[in-house]
Structure formats: C-alpha cells, structure tokens
Amino acid sequence: MHGSRWWQRGVIYQIYPRSFMDSNGDGVGDLRGIRSRLEYLSWLGVDAIWISPIYPSPMADFGYDVSDYCGIDPRFGTLDEFDALVRDAHGMGLRVILDYVPNHTSDRHPWFLESRASRESDKRGWYIWRDPAPGGGPPTNWLSEFGGSAWEWDAATGQYYYHAYLKEQPDLNWRSPAVRDAMHEVLRFWLDRGVDGFRVDTIHHLIKDGELRDNPPNPSYRPGMPPHRRLLRLYTTDRPEVHEAVAGMRRVLDGYDDRVLIGEAYLPFDRLMAYYGQDLSGMHLPFNFHLIGAPWNAQAIAEIVREYEAALPPGAWPNWVLGNHDKPRIMSRVGAAQARVAAMLLLTLRGTPTLYYGDEIGMSDVPIAPEQVQDTFEKNVPGLGVGRDPERTPMQWDGGAGGGFTTGAPWLPLGSDLARTNVEVQRADPGSILSLYRALLALRRAEPALSIGRHAPLAAGPDLLAYAREHAGRRLLVALNLTSRPRRLELPGGVLGGRVLLATGLDRTGELLGAVVDLRADEGVIAEVASAQG
Ligand code: NOJ
Numbered sequence: 001m002h003g004s005r006w007w008q009r010g011v012i013y014q015i016y017p018r019s020f021m022d023s024n025g026d027g028v029g030d031l032r033g034i035r036s037r038l039e040y041l042s043w044l045g046v047d048a049i050w051i052s053p054i055y056p057s058p059m060a061d062f063g064y065d066v067s068d069y070c071g072i073d074p075r076f077g078t079l080d081e082f083d084a085l086v087r088d089a090h091g092m093g094l095r096v097i098l099d100y101v102p103n104h105t106s107d108r109h110p111w112f113l114e115s116r117a118s119r120e121s122d123k124r125g126w127y128i129w130r131d132p133a134p135g136g137g138p139p140t141n142w143l144s145e146f147g148g149s150a151w152e153w154d155a156a157t158g159q160y161y162y163h164a165y166l167k168e169q170p171d172l173n174w175r176s177p178a179v180r181d182a183m184h185e186v187l188r189f190w191l192d193r194g195v196d197g198f199r200v201d202t203i204h205h206l207i208k209d210g211e212l213r214d215n216p217p218n219p220s221y222r223p224g225m226p227p228h229r230r231l232l233r234l235y236t237t238d239r240p241e242v243h244e245a246v247a248g249m250r251r252v253l254d255g256y257d258d259r260v261l262i263g264e265a266y267l268p269f270d271r272l273m274a275y276y277g278q279d280l281s282g283m284h285l286p287f288n289f290h291l292i293g294a295p296w297n298a299q300a301i302a303e304i305v306r307e308y309e310a311a312l313p314p315g316a317w318p319n320w321v322l323g324n325h326d327k328p329r330i331m332s333r334v335g336a337a338q339a340r341v342a343a344m345l346l347l348t349l350r351g352t353p354t355l356y357y358g359d360e361i362g363m364s365d366v367p368i369a370p371e372q373v374q375d376t377f378e379k380n381v382p383g384l385g386v387g388r389d390p391e392r393t394p395m396q397w398d399g400g401a402g403g404g405f406t407t408g409a410p411w412l413p414l415g416s417d418l419a420r421t422n423v424e425v426q427r428a429d430p431g432s433i434l435s436l437y438r439a440l441l442a443l444r445r446a447e448p449a450l451s452i453g454r455h456a457p458l459a460a461g462p463d464l465l466a467y468a469r470e471h472a473g474r475r476l477l478v479a480l481n482l483t484s485r486p487r488r489l490e491l492p493g494g495v496l497g498g499r500v501l502l503a504t505g506l507d508r509t510g511e512l513l514g515a516v517v518d519l520r521a522d523e524g525v526i527a528e529v530a531s532a533q534g
Contacts, residue, residue: 031054263285320351343436344524476526479524
C-alpha cells in the first residue's frame with residue numbers, strides 16, 4: 001500500500017462539466033468539450049479527471065438529481081461520446097473518475113415515480129416513506145441541507161418522504177437489499193465501461209436513524225448561518241451502519257483491477273477516519289476538506305496537518321483538497337499572492353491532491369447578480385452567501401468573447417479578470433500561476449519524495465510552515481511563508497538547505513541555501529536538503 005497505486009502517486013483534477021468546455025455553442029459545457037481539452041490536461045500534468053455528474057437529470061441540483069444512473073444527459077452528450085472520452089483519456093495516460101450519487105435520486109427517476117405511485121408499490125421501500133407524527137406534521141424535526149423540513153408531504157398516498165437536500169432529491173433507502181443491489185449494478189455498469197473509480201457523493205448521509213429520533217439543537221448555531229445548522233445532524237448523518245454500505249461498494253470495486261473509491265463527507269478527523277473502513281475495507285480516500293475551511297495562517301495549517309497525520313489508521317492513504325464546486329475558490333479566500341503558496345502546499349503535502357478546475361489559472365469567485373442566480377440552494381436560502389454559482393463559472397481558456405469556453409451565451413458569467421486570467425495568456429507567461437502549477441506537478445512527478453515520501457514537520461516561526469519530504473534517502477525541504485512580510489527560517493541544527501528546486505515566484509531555481517532560508521513576502525520554496533554531515 002505504500003505509494004504503489006496510481007491514485008496514491010497521482011493528482012486528481014475536478015471538472016465541473018457544465019463549465020469546462022462547450023463544443024456546441026449552447027452555453028453549457030459537454031463531453032466533446034472535455035475531450036477537446038484533454039491535451040491541455042495532459043500538458044498540465046495531472047493524472048486523473050473526476051467529472052461531476054453527467055447523467056440524465058432535471059438539473060434541479062445540476063446533475064446531483066439523477067433520473068437515470070446508466071445514461072448521459074443529452075446536454076452533455078451521448079454514451080458513445082463518453083466512451084470516446086474514456087478511450088482518448090486513457091490513450092494519454094489520464095484516468096477517468098465519475099461522480100456516483102447514491103444517497104438520493106431525482107424525483108423524476110422511474111424508481112421514485114413507481115415508489116410514489118402507491119403504498120403497495122414494489123418500490124415503496126426503496127425510499128424513506130413515513131406517516132405523519134402522531135399530532136400531524138412531519139415525522140421528525142429533521143431539516144433539509146438546502147432549507148426547510150427534510151420531509152415532503154405526498155397527499156396522494158398520505159405519507160411523507162425524506163430528502164436530505166431538495167425535495168426534488170428523495171433519499172434512497174440503503175437499508176433495502178434491493179436498493180443496494182441496484183446501486184451496485186450501477187457501479188458495475190460504469191466499471192465495465194472502463195472508468196477508473198468514483199467520487200461518492202455525500203456518503204455520510206446514506207443511512208438515517210432507524211428509530212427516527214429528533215435531532216438535538218446545535219448550541220453553536222448563530223443567526224446568519226444556513227438554517228439547517230440549527231440542529232446537530234446526529235440522527236441523520238454518520239450513522240454506524242453506513243460503513244457496511246460503504247464496504248459493499250468497495251467489494252464491487254475490488255472485483256476490478258486498480259480502481260479507486262473516494263468519499264465526500266465533511267467530518268472532523270476522528271469521524272472521517274472511520275470511512276477508511278474496518279481494516280481499510282471502505283473508501284480508499286475519504287476526502288479531507290480541512291484545508292478548505294482553515295484559517296489561513298501557519299499555525300492553524302500546521303495543526304491540521306499534525307492532527308490528520310496522527311489520526312490516519314495504519315496503512316491509510318492521505319489526501320488533500322483546496323477547493324471544489326461547493327465552496328468559495330482558494331483565490332477568493334486567500335488572495336492572489338497566497339494562492340501560489342496554497343498551490344505549493346497542496347502539491348507537496350503527503351497524500352493525493354485534488355485540484356479544482358480553474359484554480360490553476362487563479363480564477364476567483366465571480367459575483368453573481370440576483371437575476372443571474374442558478375443555484376437552488378441560493379434561491380431557497382437567499383442572502384446568506386450560501387450560493388455556489390460564483391465558484392462554478394466557465395473555465396477561462398482565452399481572452400475572447402465567451403472566454404474560449406463557448407461561442408454562445410455562457411450559462412454563468414465569465415470573470416471580469418478574463419483578459420489576464422486565462423489559459424492562453426498564462427501558458428505563454430513563464431511566471432504565471434499556471435506555469436507554477438505545471439512546474440509543481442512536474443516536480444511532484446519527478447520526485448517520489450513529494451508524491452509518496454515520508455512527511456516530517458520542521459520547527460518554524462509562527463508565520464512559517466516548514467516540512468521535509470523524504471524517500472529512499474532523498475530529502476526535500478518545503479518552506480512556506482504565509483504572510484505578506486519577508487520571513488527568515490532558521491533550519492534546525494544539522495540541517496542545511498541545498499539547491500532550490502522551485503520557488504513560487506519561479507525565479508530561484510538553482511540557488512544554494514544554507515542554515516537559514518530567507519523567504520520573501522508570500523513566498524514558498526522547495527529545496528534539496530543537504531545535511532551538515534554531508
Ligand atoms: C454534495 C455535492 O457536492 C453538492 O454539489 C450537492 O448539491 C449535494 N452533495 C447533494 O447531492
């Protein structure tokens with residue numbers, strides 16, 4: 001297990017398909033578009049793409065409401081085009097990971113239509129139907145993540161159904177063996193077509209409390225937080241039985257060669273670790289989102305790294321995520337200068353990195369006017385800043401109209417920074433953030449110390465983060481200045497900095513360091529380590 005698998009050494013790149021590349025001018029990205037940009041991804045140097053859902057969907061939650069797990073939404077293309085994409089990607093050495101959405105279907109999915117049709121339906125038990133509470137009203141106080149009660153009344157059959165997200169996303173009942181079987185078939189359908197793995201949506205929601213206990217109030221709730229935060233999700237998420245369901249998925253993957261199972265769950269480290277499963281029989285990589293919400297200072301990040309490394313079960317492979325389609329972009333969280341430091345952090349920590357499309361060119365959250373809002377979360381809960389459109393805007397390929405993304409009208413606006421924040425301009429600029437990402441990816445590929453080496457924190461001042469990565473006798477130093485003031489790192493006794501391999505400014509390669517490393521404002525450096533003993 002020590003770094004021999006592609007998903008341990010490799011870097012994953014997330015594509016939000018509506019926004020990556022539009023080949024037919026309808027303003028929405030598609031599979032042919034992605035295929036036409038594989039050359040770019042291979043040039044950039046990533047190893048795998050994860051594509052957010054491309055299945056037939058009414059798009060109430062932009063594909064996370066699936067109405068057919070074994071098809072391709074016509075807006076994105078056809079199964080033949082999907083096969084061609086996988087073929088081409090594999091031809092270039094790129095793996096393809098799909099999104100798998102097991103917690104809920106669309107309310108238009110034939111399974112739900114059947115389930116809803118009558119209480120006697122064969123598929124009634126495929127979803128979570130309950131009678132009203134004794135005095136009337138919803139069976140429990142459970143809240144939807146997207147606002148309001150999580151129970152929707154169905155007048156025709158006189159029961160409520162449960163939906164952790166939108167009412168258009170009824171939750172499947174994973175306690176039902178028939179549901180498990182059907183959902184395992186879905187995995188096999190795509191594995192047989194050659195996909196290299198899955199990112200499993202909202203895995204901790206899969207099983208809800210069998211006794212339907214009310215969730216307790218959240219003592220840390222404050223006005224201004226999203227309304228579902230009023231309650232602790234004690235009985236609706238992270239139930240012990242969920243691990244059985246995860247192990248079942250893993251068994252399906254284990255019937256194939258070298259595939260990867262990645263789980264999405266926002267959980268504290270102690271809870272997250274359980275998703276590796278008993279004896280690592282669960283997720284290969286339960287997503288580690290802790291950098292996303294982290295206060296951007298050296299101490300906080302050092303503590304996250306320390307806690308995470310310490311919590312990992314023996315043999316479990318770590319991973320790191322800086323951004324995704326649900327959270328504000330790193331550029332908007334930390335600013336342009338620190339976004340470079342963040343890139344170096346992501347690509348030098350121990351564990352598989354996942355990179356969000358557009359972050360490599362420093363795309364920012366794009367302000368969305370009220371009349372442009374697309375995300376239902378924002379529509380349901382307006383004004384709290386929960387909307388996810390800003391981080392989902394089209395990839396900026398060039399500075400022309402449509403940003404090289406579309407010849408039509410893009411479904412979300414392009415950034416006002418289009419003229420310089422685009423692939424074409426930055427590919428030609430050896431000092432751009434894109435050039436930095438590419439250099440980091442190349443270095444990571446060339447240096448096993450960075451991809452699979454040991455991680456050792458080094459003592460550093462309060463504003464600096466420093467660590468060593470080591471493999472087969474080769475030792476590299478990573479020193480990051482998380483402030484906008486110059487900082488000096490004094491290396492611990494016996495350690496000397498050697499040749500600089502890469503700096504965030506792309507302008508110090510080859511420089512020789514010594515017992516102190518002077519870092520400019522917002523600078524990160526990767527260097528060889530020369531020990532005093534020689
Ligand atoms: C997590 C996904 O990342 C998010 O975009 C989606 O809205 C919810 N799960 C529901 O599927």
